[in-house]
Amino acid sequence: GIQVEQSPPDLILQEGANSTLRCNFSDSVNNLQWFHQNPWGQLINLFYIPSGTKQNGRLSATTVATERYSLLYISSSQTTDSGVYFCAVLYSGGGADGLTFGKGTHLIIQP
Amino acid sequence: ETGVTQSPTHLIKTRGQQVTLRCSSQSGHNTVSWYQQALGQGPQFIFQYYREEENGRGNFPPRFSGLQFPNYSSELNVNALELDDSALYLCASSRSGGGAETQYFGPGTRLLVL
Numbered sequence: 001g002i003q004v005e006q007s008p009p010d011l012i013l014q015e016g017a018n019s020t021l022r023c024n025f026s027d028s029v030n031n032l033q034w035f036h037q038n039p040w041g042q043l044i045n046l047f048y049i050p051s052g053t054k055q056n057g058r059l060s061a062t063t064v065a066t067e068r069y070s071l072l073y074i075s076s077s078q079t080t081d082s083g084v085y086f087c088a089v090l091y092s093g094g095g096a097d098g099l100t101f102g103k104g105t106h107l108i109i110q111p
Numbered sequence: 112e113t114g115v116t117q118s119p120t121h122l123i124k125t126r127g128q129q130v131t132l133r134c135s136s137q138s139g140h141n142t143v144s145w146y147q148q149a150l151g152q153g154p155q156f157i158f159q160y161y162r163e164e165e166n167g168r169g170n171f172p173p174r175f176s177g178l179q180f181p182n183y184s185s186e187l188n189v190n191a192l193e194l195d196d197s198a199l200y201l202c203a204s205s206r207s208g209g210g211a212e213t214q215y216f217g218p219g220t221r222l223l224v225l
Contacts, residue, residue: 033213041201042218043216048213097167098167099144
């Protein structure tokens with residue numbers, strides 16, 4: 001099946017810093033989503049971005065489908081940005097229609 | 112909030128028992144997917160239901176089964192519970208089957224098997 005690798009696994013930053021999270025995937029996809037999982041387990045949708053670039057406030061994301069990677073940018077980090085960020089993809093070649101998740105990036109923003 | 116609800120929020124069972132988890136999809140969505148998230152891991156796909164039929168399945172044994180009802184709500188049933196079934200169970204709804212649609216997740220059900 002398709003493989004998803006996220007880096008870095010852990011990231012500790014000071015409030016106000018910028019960060020870049022990376023997601024590499026091993027095959028072509030027709031769905032790529034970024035999520036933020038809060039401490040209570042809720043997966044919050046950040047972006048649906050199988051290709052191209054999107055921005056939402058301090059967050060932006062870029063997916064280069066031909067090179068099989070996606071980047072999530074967080075600018076001017078706040079303590080509320082802390083949590084685990086997941087990238088999830090769906091292989092475009094058919095098969096089960098569930099998302100394959102990476103292992104996540106655990107982000108800690110210190111005041 | 113996504114509009115996807117799950118019940119119960121927490122559940123404790125003993126090994127060998129059976130459990131049923133419930134999910135109500137977001138208004139206008141006809142597809143529900145279920146995921147299992149073990150501690151410290153990313154969610155893993157269990158199966159998907161589209162228009163009341165199983166539409167795809169991940170690498171989970173047959174003791175994991177499901178249903179989807181005419182109002183598109185769904186149940187996940189797990190028989191003969193094992194200790195390793197302890198996890199956060201998440202459901203997600205989307206507008207249609209096929210996968211190339213945004214999936215919106217519910218808050219999850221935490222299952223502990225003793």
